[in-house]
Amino acid sequence: MKNSLRLRLLAGTLVIVAAIWTTMTIFAWIETRHEADELFDAHLAQTAALLAATVGDDADEIVEHLPTHRYTRHVAFQIWDKDRRLLAHSSSAPEQPLSVIEEGFSDTAQWRVYSTLTEDRRYLVQVGETHQARGSVSRELATHLLLPLGLALPLLALALVVLIRISFAPLSALAESIGQRSPERLDPIPVAGAPRELHPILGQLNRLLERVSRSLQQERNFTGDAAHELRTPLAAMRAHAQVARASHDEAERKRSLDSVIAAIDRATHLTEQLLVLARLDATTTAVAKTPYDLRAIAADALALTTPAAIAKRIDLELGEGPPLVANVEPALVVTLLRNLIDNAVRYSPAGSRVTAAVSQAGGEARIEIVDQGPGIPAGELARVRDRFYRVAGSNETGSGLGLSIASRIAQLHGGRLELDNIGDGLGQRVTVALPVTARRIEAA
Structure with a gap:
């Protein structure tokens, strides 16, 4: 019953009806019994008054004129003279x-009695009714009041079963319709025609189906793009390995093996990026944040990209300023900045500079990465965040996932990624804006 709405509704309704009906019956029985006692007492008093008005020397003849009734043995009267001699009484009287x-009403173990004296006070008239008779009437009243309840409850239960079955029919039809859907069918469930009480549930279910559909589509796209991107370095590794195996020239073999190693490095980097992106896609809620110094995070990201910068003779620089604390997930923000700095180093000319600056603007913490590369064409700024997208004509190796990862991490922090060119081919500025309440810590 605990898990069945139908049984809970049926049982609850019957219990409530039975409780209310029983309570009202008890009150009605108490009130009816009180009124019946009042009526019986009035009858006793009236009978006694009539007897007192007609009593005389021929009192013994009254008994002969009494009518017979099934309650006769439960009602009795006595007529006493002033010497307390019993002049007349009914057959049921002792x-x-x-x-x-x-004078007045009184109760004994067996009788409810009304006593009165005649006007000349010569005779005492007593009329009584047994308590058993009154109890019998009360029981009959209670039986007549409770009997409809005993008959009505089964009929009510049957009517409720039919009504509940009819009312729950749309729910059963909806469940059957959902059960017949194939796993690939994720279109919204029609709300029209469904009971109004189900609209909130169907609305939430449709939103869930939309998220699942979007997630599955992203997974399909991710799988297809990953397979395409991994195919290129694998094919390159195979080609260079075949050249190295077939070559008899040591220098050529060395160049081929170096190319194999480079292709392996590219595949490794791509795999790492894919794993990071897959982990970020699986994160559907806000990340756990802790207060952390953004300048320290930027310094860590610069240190991780130092080897690549040294290879291209590029200077890495962190702008001066006090520590700036913000609520972030440090490891993810390091990954974000590492991807941005890696892109800046990759696309900057040899001998140039890449700078990072941390600042606060109102309620936002801002981290800017500026390079001296060619920048991104204005027509492609809107697409560079797409996965696996690379600017046409670029000769640099890369997976096309760096900005996608950075944008996703910023999104998980409730922030955003801003891209803009510095002049005409004078460099690229990437800004990470985190809408958190940041506070500066003054240097000691």
């Missing part, structure tokens, strides 16, 4: 007085 009280 020989002893019904009550010792001569």
